[in-house]
Amino acid sequence: MEKKAFVTKEMIEEIVKTYPTPFHIYDEKGIRENARALKEAFAWNKGYKEYFAVKATPNPYLINILREYGCGTDCSSLTELMLSDAMGLSGEDIMFSSNETPAHEFEYAAKLGATINLDDFTHIEFLEKTIGYLPKTLSCRYNPGGLFSISNNIMDNPGDAKYGFTTEQLFEGYKIMKTKGVEHFGIHAFLASNTVTNEYYPTLARTLFQLAVKLKEETGAHIKFINLSGGIGIPYRPDQEPNDIRVIGEGVRQAYEEILVPAGMDDVAIYTELGRFMMAPYGHLVTQVIHEKHTHKEYKGVDACAVNLMRPAMYGAYHHITVLGKENAPCDHKYDVVGSLCENNDKFAIDRMLPELEIGDYLAIHDTGAHGFAMGYNYNGKLKSAELLLKEDGSVQLIRRAETPKDYFATFDGLDIYEKLDFNA
Numbered sequence: 001m002e003k004k005a006f007v008t009k010e011m012i013e014e015i016v017k018t019y020p021t022p023f024h025i026y027d028e029k030g031i032r033e034n035a036r037a038l039k040e041a042f043a044w045n046k047g048y049k050e051y052f053a054v055k056a057t058p059n060p061y062l063i064n065i066l067r068e069y070g071c072g073t074d075c076s077s078l079t080e081l082m083l084s085d086a087m088g089l090s091g092e093d094i095m096f097s098s099n100e101t102p103a104h105e106f107e108y109a110a111k112l113g114a115t116i117n118l119d120d121f122t123h124i125e126f127l128e129k130t131i132g133y134l135p136k137t138l139s140c141r142y143n144p145g146g147l148f149s150i151s152n153n154i155m156d157n158p159g160d161a162k163y164g165f166t167t168e169q170l171f172e173g174y175k176i177m178k179t180k181g182v183e184h185f186g187i188h189a190f191l192a193s194n195t196v197t198n199e200y201y202p203t204l205a206r207t208l209f210q211l212a213v214k215l216k217e218e219t220g221a222h223i224k225f226i227n228l229s230g231g232i233g234i235p236y237r238p239d240q241e242p243n244d245i246r247v248i249g250e251g252v253r254q255a256y257e258e259i260l261v262p263a264g265m266d267d268v269a270i271y272t273e274l275g276r277f278m279m280a281p282y283g284h285l286v287t288q289v290i291h292e293k294h295t296h297k298e299y300k301g302v303d304a305c306a307v308n309l310m311r312p313a314m315y316g317a318y319h320h321i322t323v324l325g326k327e328n329a330p331c332d333h334k335y336d337v338v339g340s341l342c343e344n345n346d347k348f349a350i351d352r353m354l355p356e357l358e359i360g361d362y363l364a365i366h367d368t369g370a371h372g373f374a375m376g377y378n379y380n381g382k383l384k385s386a387e388l389l390l391k392e393d394g395s396v397q398l399i400r401r402a403e404t405p406k407d408y409f410a411t412f413d414g415l416d417i418y419e420k421l422d423f424n425a
């Protein structure tokens with residue numbers, strides 16, 4: 001599929017008058033269309049709810065758009081819970097799917113009435129000791145071990161993943177929780193990441209639905225929901241076929257009708273915790289070419305770096321690049337597009353065929369709307385960029401300002417060095 005940027009050179013030339021590059025910009029229209037399509041794809045399930053994985057894009061302005069489509073939040077840490085709390089979410093609008101969870105985070109989640117999704121068998125006792133009781137509704141994360149494959153294609157390796165209860169622990173855990181007064185149960189599993197196939201959710205659903213029937217039969221537990229978690233991917237590469245969320249929703253429905261309904265479990269709610277699928281395609285990192293270097297390779301240096309988008313450096317991930325204003329020019333030049341970190345993995349693209357790049361060109365790096373800004377860090381003392389929202393009416397809203405040196409040095413506040421820093425430098 002051809003990948004087109006949702007901004008043009010003219011738009012960026014206007015925006016940079018107020019907000020200099022680099023910045024992440026998000027497309028409200030795209031976010032809304034996708035959220036609507038997801039909601040429709042699962043409308044057949046009465047209790048369906050998407051809990052947006054906050055870690056993917058922890059920006060309240062963007063999450064508020066999703067809330068209009070009935071989404072809650074999926075949190076994994078104190079600050080993600082704090083953000084949800086500040087946004088006015090509580091109770092069944094928050095899923096707390098954490099692991100190696102500190103005691104005070106369980107306390108806070110319980111105080112908010114969030115649905116707690118336990119990552120491990122020992123956390124049953126840990127939670128009870130920490131908050132003094134077990135909530136009426138509790139969920140457990142499942143890890144079947146082994147390899148997870150679809151039609152002989154290995155998708156991922158749950159047996160090597162740190163998360164979740166084993167099958168035996170799950171049955172044992174349900175029994176214990178039941179004797180301790182838990183009344184409603186959830187099952188959660190995340191067995192493969194960034195799946196670009198319509199088969200992932202339906203295959204996962206079948207596994208979890210069969211498990212749910214057995215759990216109900218053997219333990220008598222009331223299964224309130226099954227959480228398919230995240231993992232629906234996006235086509236980062238132009239040659240990939242995007243997922244069709246309607247086909248995915250229909251595949252899950254068929255499994256539901258075949259497995260849960262005959263077992264008398266037609267009240268089970270389906271939950272999802274999608275992050276990437278909800279936001280990734282609707283974000284661009286916009287950066288400007290500021291240097292060129294002709295040595296053993298042809299380099300183009302840009303004003304963004306891996307702190308703004310870590311995925312290429314960390315995973316060797318492909319992110320498509322559109323050279324704004326040269327959308328129709330032939331890709332007849334080969335470049336490494338590089339950032340300014342003192343790290344040789346700080347490359348947004350390696351040996352990439354692009355139109356001829358000149359200093360001053362603006363690049364839109366695609367699919368940065370999830371696990372983009374969020375993974376940012378401050379290595380080399382680099383500062384995080386602003387986040388902007390391209391609204392449906394074409395206007396641009398600042399939804400997070402860029403960091404300043406003051407932010408970077410804020411943790412020295414109160415120490416003598418702080419007074420000596422020259423913030424006008």
Ligand SMILES: *Cc1c(COP(=O)(O)O)cnc(C)c1O
Pocket residue numbers: 053055056074076097190193194229230231232273274275276277370
């Ligand atoms: C990361 C994560 C998600 C979201 O994953 P995506 O790949 O962005 O869909 C959902 N649930 C949990 C528990 C996660 O850790």
